[in-house]
Amino acid sequence: MLQAIGLTSTPRRNRPPAVDDLTFEARPGQVTALLGPAGAGKTTTLRLMLGLERGRGVTYFRGRPLHRVAHPPREIGVLLGDVPGHPARTVRGQLRMVCAVAGVPTSRADDLIDAVGLEGLADQRLGALSRGMDRRLGIAAALLGDPHALVLDEPAAGLPPQEAAWLHGVLRTHAARGGTVLYTTADTKEAARTADHVVAIRAGRLVADQDAAAFARTRLRPRVAVRTPHAARLAAQLTREARAARRSVEAVAERGGLLYVYGSDCAEVGETAFRHGILLHRLTEETGPAPEPASTPESRTCGPEAAAHAAPVRPVPRAARRRGGRRRRGPLRPLRYELRRLTGVPSTALALGGTVAGSAVLAVLLGRLAATPPPVAVAAWPELLPLPPAALGAGLVGALSFGDEYRYPVLPTALGAAPRRLGLLLAKLAVTGVTALLLAVVVAVVDLEALRLVYGGALIPVPADWPSLCAGWLALVVGCGWAGLLAAGVFRATAAGIVAVLAVPVVVAPTVEGALLGPAVRAVAGLPARLRELAWPRWPHEADRWLDGALGVVAQPVGVALGLSLTALLCAFLFTGLRRDARW
Structure with missing residues (x-):
């Protein structure tokens, strides 16, 4: 049973609230229609019930508020508007990604694809679906967790009669199994024909709360x-x-x-x-x-007007006030979710492939210049570019990781799963870091082989400090990927992540370089020898070389700038994302 008590939205700009002290209930085994004209507050009511909008009042789902439900996707399925998701993602990929959010087996996605009649469109892109097929996909996503209640916002709007009849048949079947169904509509005849109970609102206030037969009669x-x-x-x-x-x-x-x-x-x-x-x-x-x-x-x-009166509404005591947006959860399987999000769209493969190809071409061009050092040619990092292509590509992949969450929001409609949770952040950092590492290795190998193929192996000698060069290369690419990810998470845009990556060498690095090379800076030369004296005799001799290489990497202005930028972005993310009243 769904019980909405005292729902009141927050008024804006000196306007009355869209929903004002609204109280009603949807019973199990019945289809309940929330009826009202455009602008009556139907969508706002649903968002207040789900905690997606700030307001007052409380909603109980079988006696519990939503923030106390352990697994919301297994308690309630939601369809608010069109199915959210990247238009290039396939139907099967979208449902499997939502399976990771709900914590259900992947096989559940294939079962529901067949159940809703999308077996022939499993590999179809979301952007190419018709409105009827989009609604079928939305129903499948809402049913993934096998929820007790279904909440849908005008599911039959714009559908042809055949598709609308199929959809209402699914809702009727769910209610017949003991589930609770609540959907909104602006069509009075649809509510009287397809619902068991009708809750009519106007201007955010209750007008009628009665069964469908009494509603049609009065x-x-x-x-x-x-x-x-x-x-x-x-x-x-x-x-x-x-x-x-x-x-x-x-x-x-x-x-x-x-x-x-x-x-x-x-x-x-x-x-x-x-x-x-x-x-x-x-x-x-x-x-x-x-x-x-x-x-x-x-x-x-x-003449005399025959006024129709609604059935009396049983008074319900006011509930304790609450604010929306409390206790947001991430996906129940964040690592699986992030892997499916990364590999489910062609933009990732295009970005990585374009980075490798562009870096190889640039490395060959740089190799023609006799004055170009071999490490610079292998990294494909000319002086004209603020960063090498591999670092820019890693930053783009990281920025898309959070940028797509806000551009194509899947998580906010997945019942409490928010994109700025600590578990999801760790999963994104891990996946982005591994992707950046692989990109750095592949780019270095491809560039080196391209240079050897074009100019011969004798022109590409192995430098003596290759361990520190490799460490610095990997740290640069991974750090740029993380910088793009954190900046896109803080500012909720892919462009912000790319700008943050470019700002490291353009803005932050010159400032750090002035501080590092200033007259008052002391050197750390001889630090490995002093550490050996403290840790003798357990200090390994090979550690001197590795520590010197690490110090050389850290002492670089770009390395220090990248470290400072990552620290600042991580603190900003934690401050804006984990505080109590943060809005997602």
Whole structure:
């Protein structure tokens, strides 16, 4: 059972709250429709229930608030709007990634692909799906954790009748198994036809809370729908004739030349239009919601009005106030999630492949110059570039790691899984670090082989300080990958991560170089010998060479600048991401 008590959104810019003290419940074994026109606060209500928006009130999911549910995807499935995800990701890849968020086996994705009728589109890109197939994918994602409750925001909007009937059949099946279903809609007839219980709201306040039969009996009335370019004129004529005949007729004009006439039929409306020469584009009888008791300037009423009253609402005591955004969780399997996120889109392969190819071409061009040192040629790092291609590529991969989380947000809609959790951060750092290491090794090997192929092996000698050069190379590429990742996580944009990587050699390194080479700087020469004296006789002789190499790497202005940048970005990430009231 879902119990929403006292939901109130935070007002903005001196406007009334979109949802004001709303209380209702959705029972298990039933399909509950949250009905209201556009702007009534339906979506805001769902976001308040799920803790995705700040506000007051509390929502209980089978007696527990959401932040006390151990595994939210196994308690409630959500579909808010279109399916979030990278448009280049496949249907199977998207569902398998969400499986890692929910902590369920990967085989569950394949089972649901067959269950929702997407077996022929498993390798289709998300950006190429039709609206009906997108809705089927959204239902599959909501059902991945086998939840007790389903919460959907206008799932049938824009669907053809056949797809809408299939979707409501799935909701009905879930409710028949003892589950709870809550969906929003603006179509009154859809709510009365497909739901067991209807909760109607307007301007964020409760209007009706009753079963579908009572709702249809008290709030739906036969009416004539007329579309004409002279709606106001026809409404005036219908009102005048009804008043003369002492009949109760109400004409309500809507936008687009649409007129709803209550208390009449097609024959009377058509004859009135014919007598007064009024052109009609549409004339049909239907069943629709009763007009609001308070008449607008566009509506005219004659005769006594048969007002429809909602069933009485059982009073519910106010709940304790709460703020949204509390206790956000990351994916239950963050490492698997990050691996699927990285390998599930072609942009990663394009970035890595382009980096290797560009670095090889640049290395060959640099090798033509006799004055180019061999390490510079192998790294493909000319003076004109602030960083070598491998470091820029690693920074781009790191920036996309967090940038895609905010551009194509999958986690915020996955019930409490937030992109800025410590476990997910560690998984991203690990995956990005390993990817950067592999990229650095592959680039170095490919560049070296390209130089040997073009110019011969004699022109590429092995330098004596190759261990320190290799350590510095690996540290530079991995550090740039981490810098791009942390900056994109702090500023929530891929471009910010790339800018942060470029700022290290352009802005931070010159400042550090001035500090390191200043007249008041003391040298650390002889540090290995002094450490040997303290640790003798257990100090290994090989450690002197490795320590000298490490000191040489750290003493480089770019290395110090990169270390300082990583420290500052990590502190900013932890401060903005782990504080209590951080909004994701």
